[in-house]
Amino acid sequence: MPGTSSKSTSPPADDVGFSHLEDAALASPEGDEESAEVESQTWESRSVVAGIGEHGLRLDKALALWVPEFSRSYLQALLLQGAVLVNGKAGLKPSAKVKAGDQAVVELRPTQQSQAFLPQDIPLDVVYQDEHLLIINKPAGMVVHPAPGNWSGTLLNALLALDPKAALLPRAGIVHRLDKDTSGLMVVARERQTMDALVKLIAARDVRRNYLALGHKPWQGAAQTSVNLPIGRDPRNRLRMAAVDLAQHPGKAARTDIRLLVNGQQGCAVFCSLHTGRTHQIRVHMASLQHPLLADTLYGGAAAAGMERQALHALRLAFVHPVTGQSMSWFALPPADITSAMENWDLRYNLAELA
Template identity: 55%
Template sequence: MDAEYRVGVPEDFETEADEAQEVERRVAEVDAAGHGERLDRWLTGLAPEFSRNHLQALIERGCVQVDGRALTKSAHKLRAGQRIEVELQPTDESRAFRAEPMALDFVYEDEHVAVVNKPAGLVVHPAAGNWSGTLMNGLLAHHPAAAGLPRAGIVHRLDKDTSGLMVVGKTLEAVTALTRQIAAREVHREYLALTWGRVEEPLTVEQALRRDPVSRVKMAVAPANLGKPARTDVYPLGVGEVQGRAVSAVHCVLHTGRTHQIRVHLTHRGHPLLADALYGGAPALGLVRQALHAARLGFTHPVTGEVLSLRAPLPADMASAWAGIGASDLPD
């Protein structure tokens, strides 16, 4: 914080900590140098460890009192002699790494690894807009020792609205070994998807990917020298028709694991996923989320050396849509 915003905050301001609620209350009086200063800027001197955005949020929540009256306007101009009391609640980020009991579907688990069948709609990692209620929070409740592991043992992820299998390490040894397997492309991942258009022959999409230069929430194909290599093999499992438009059921095999890889590769070939609003796939067959399911996962157990091959059936929404076009099942 610039020196001008520290002026007017005494070094011996009162502090009262409430450890049970993780709330700290600070009280100070505005001196002559702070006269006319904006409330939010003045608070950055009283609580310099917090960002100005977080302090503004506290003001909006009514956590700041001026002369005993809660103010909710960050731009309020202060007067010398006013008594400021602020309730310093922790940031959302600091609350993220917490255990939250939730029902999780484990298809395999031992003392070293677990494989969870993630439902659509469940966010994997806490992030802006989703600081709680994530898979990571659930794993911390299920396996408290995960608190001592990087990302609670999560070594790869699925998009929020993609369902299916994810492997999680439960020890540092397992996390390290699984991370190395993923980097070496030794973890085998297969998906089922429903796309718009006819896919009647196998196809391979080998296009580098990068962050979309226009929309930062999207990925895009890129020249090889500007993106990261990515390859997806696509196999047809059936073609149906919905309101006069062709819909294909496909089996996708990943050779790399880039963000949004299947979604972008299929869209690039003219086959966006059903209900994938981000990439232009219209909803159909009752689906309200992108029609993508991580159906099969194979890896070498990081401790025993056993080769594991696990499978998760289609969830109800995709199973209904799948049956709606008469598609065949994932081959053995």
């Protein structure tokens, strides 16, 4: 039998440890505002006295015996947060050895990822809405799905607050994504049948997605080109994607059609059409042409013309409505940072012509 334990009557931690994201990377960044908020609250606690059977065990293994209803990864997260005290001392390592008679207190705090699927009242630019789907103009800086380092403030959190039906759908109805620092149009389902249909449309490449991108250096060569380069994880840097040789590295076929809109002395503005939807596809393909996006430091770009994030905007979205059968398209002009950058580099173009 594990050591004896007792529970406090402090306010319960809502759904602590029961999120399906629980086994992701759990450590919170130091100084994170949400971590600070958690620190200031009182949660349910579990008091334990280590028995003979736990003597000599690693602390994380003893915790798994003392609090068996939670996963080991969740308990390790509590250790990192200082929520486990042994003989009044916090900050112990998971490998610390337990001695018989040790008195432990475990505060069952909700981790950030256990709260990742909570609604948050975040304003959204809804371009179109019907009973089946939404078209959102996502701002730059907004993460689409909760993930390590961004467990809140995401598009998913905003959708859960905007639409009560979103909680009934996987990923709140999100069927595709944009990078955090890419702005522009996304479609989101409001019901399961529509979600399944949209996924099929995307897989069949029947959703037309067009982007505005600003690249370094004046454009050279044909005014229109098609880039067919497979994309996979960069074998030299796992944080990046890269154009890869499928005979040597894993990856997937990727095609982007690129049309020059306007050329300048320092850079170019191009219109990109996706035929596939690989991670960082336009960013990788533009870099392969020696025109990395402005401010896209991951792929060789640099801050320029006032841009502090990658100069990429999902400008146009079009498909046949999966329920009504109507051909529909939406257009969203880029935000001020991109239009200002175009002016700064004299890349003047009537973008409304692309609608």
